């Protein structure tokens with residue numbers, strides 16, 4: 246079981262990088278944000294528990310997140326390669342993930358930290374639009390659809406995530422600084438952190454990640 250993590254503030258481009266990486270290498274893409282949005286839409290107990298936190302731009306409690314990810318690991322074949330996007334986001338989640346992987350004779354191989362300045366994050370988040378049908382990502386300025394409000398790929402309607410409105414963005418960025426940023430040191434000390442310049446073009450970012458993922462493993 247191979248595991249890589251995409252770490253970065255909201256708007257750093259984790260989802261876009263994940264799309265490109267999984268098109269080239271068969272990772273199981275686990276986006277906890279997508280899983281929670283699906284749970285909210287379905288009105289499941291997890292969705293009802295998470296909804297308020299998400300609306301406010303706060304983190305969903307660790308025990309809920311750990312349960313969600315454990316259930317995902319249990320549901321997939323044991324040799325699945327995972328790309329975790331948006332998880333872990335706290336030290337508690339990171340240590341629980343380590344314990345969970347150790348039980349499965351696995352560990353985190355690489356953590357790609359998508360590093361971006363605050364003004365770039367804000368510009369990306371406010372301009373982001375998503376297809377309601379296929380989940381494709383657009384940006385009003387950087388990646389506009391051919392026809393305004395319509396997905397190029399499937400013709401679905403584009404929408405703005407409720408938590409991408411300006412009022413919530415400030416909280417989400419603050420939450421990253423206070424609760425998630427310490428993971429950079431944690432994974433640096435473990436020797437698995439790879440810093441990626443999130444301001445680079447998406448193809449360069451994806452190429453950088455793929456080059457490392459495809460390198461033969463040493464000492465495993």
Ligand code: AMP
Nearest residue numbers: 277278298299303304305310331332334
């Ligand atoms: P994202 O799509 O990754 O930006 O996540 C959207 C929202 O889902 C976040 O603002 C949190 O409220 C919640 N969320 C996603 N992943 C996590 C996580 N690992 N821990 C806590 N909350 C999370």
